[in-house]
Each structure stands twice: as structure tokens, then as C-alpha cells.
Amino acid sequence: MNRDQSRKVGSAMVVGGGIAGMQAALDLAESGIKVYLIDNKPAIGGVMSQLDKTFPTNDCAMCIMAPRLVAIGRHKDIEVITLADIEKIDGGPGNFRITLNKKARYVDEATCTGCGTCVSNCPTSNRVQPVQKEKIELQPEFKEKVIEIVESNKNRDGPLMPILQQINSAFNYLPENTLNYISQETGYPLAHILRIATFYSAFSIVPRGKHIVNVCMGTTCYVRGSERLMERFSDLLKVKPEETTPDMMYTLKGVRCIGCCGLAPAVMVGDTVFGKVTIKDVPDILSKYKKTA
Ligand code: FES
Secondary structure (H helix, E strand, O other), rough: OHHHHOOOOEEEEEEOOHHHHHHHHHHHHHHHOEEEEEHHHHHHHHOOHHOOOOOOOOOEHHHHHHHHHHHEEEHOOOOEOEEEEEEEEEEEEEEEEEEEOOOOOOOOOOOOOOOEEEEHHHHOOOOOOOOHHHHOOOHHHHHHHHHHHHHHHOOOOOOHHHHHHHHHHHHHOHHHHHHHHHHHHHHHOOHHHHHHHHHHHOEEEEEOOOEEEEEEEOOOHHHHHHHHHHHHHHHHOOOOOOOOOOOOOOOEEOOOOOOOOHHHHOOEEEOEEEOOOOOHHHHHHHHHHOOOO
């Protein structure tokens, strides 16, 4: 191959900004080719951006995607074109000419910072008019606090997350009747509230113990023996993963990467992280929380 033949010329177009398209765009750009990454959606990411876990390691999809999204955003040789479809392809190999049909985005991409102010000022809303129906009765143990939290937040912009966070931290979970009440008082559909409540692992819609024992089952911790740690916690607490002890003191959970892989295998109880945990450490960890029970 002479020198001229080895020179990279021209450009490539990758159609579809899912995980495969993103990786293809990065590989091409890394080999020195200008890449146009096309997607007909408002953003790249594809189906994987909607997944929680991925087979077979159960790693979170976003942990796999995020580094590629950042790399694409920063790569000088990748131009992302979203909301675009291919209208026509002319020419042949080595000399294609592509005509795109790009839909309007209705925001200025060059100046948008993603602050979300336009969402809160949008005249359309995903709130629905509360339907006049039977008042939802709250259980006495939640009533006063829930009403206080909902009343103090329901008229602010984006009230849902603060309401859910405050109720979750008051009771350590989100009681089901409470979600109905939030829906009634804020006008958000119950399905929308449930979608949020079940998406974030910080929220729970079932009662949880006073101490949440999170055993990291992410890839790094897993290969360093977190499965055996989970078995040991399970034996000592006499509950299976995702269960709570009958005295409501401990909930045992398997979680995916708590962000300290250098300390693998890691366990987090409440806000405290225990690193390089061995099977012998498990009773000591639990005993710390017995004293504060
Ligand atoms: S895999 Fe366990 S902390 Fe990252």
C-alpha cells in the first residue's frame, strides 16, 4: 500500500444512534474518518436508554451508554444529526450523496442549556384536571405528615419529585394510598407517579426496614465475591434479597455498582460504605446497627 492509498478520505454516515450506532461512529471517527451519526429521534441512545439492566451482567444500561455519549459529544469528527430521516440516496460506493429530511426541533439547539424552564412554562401539561370523586382517605399514621408535605409543595414548579422525596424520607417508603392522594391533589396521573416511584432505587413502594443493607452485585464486586457476601447477610438476617426482617430493622438488597469499585466488594448500609468486605466482616457490620436500633 503506498502512502496515498493509506490516507483516510471522505466521510461515513451511521444511521441509527443506538448503542451499536454509537460504537460504530466512535470506531470510525477514531480511525480518522469524519462521521455523520443520524437518528430520527430527538436524541441518540436508542432502546438501550430505556433499559434498566442489561444481560448477562445486570449492569445498568446508562453506565454502559454514558461514556459513549460523552465521547461522541466531544469528538471533533462526529457530527450528530437528530430528528432526521434519509430521504434520498444517490451515487454509489465511494461517492454517495444523501438527502436528509430534518424535522423542526422548536428550540434553538445552539443556545439551549437544558435548564427545563421551557417545560415548566409550557402551556400544555401532563397534569390532568382532578376528577371529582370520592376523597382518598389516608391511613392515620401517615395522614398529618403527608398532608403537610403535599400542601407545602403542590403549587411549586415540578412538585412531584420533592413530594416523593420528602414522603419517602419521612416513612422510608411510599405508601400506596399516599400515591393516590398525591395524584388527587396534584393532578398527575397515578401511572405517571408510579413510573417515577418505581424507577429510582431510592424510592420504595413497599415498607422497608430501618437499615437498608445494600450489597453491591455490580460486575467488579461480583467477581470479587459479593455473591457469597449476600448469602452470608441472608443467613444472618434470615431473609432473602429484597426482603425485610419481621422486626422492620433491616432490608437486604442487591444493587448495581454503588460507585466505589476500587473498594470491591462493597456494601452500603444507609449512607455508610464498607469496602473490601470479607465474609468474616459481615457480623461486625450488622452488629454496628444492632446497637443503634
Ligand atoms: S461494582 Fe460494586 S461498587 Fe462498582
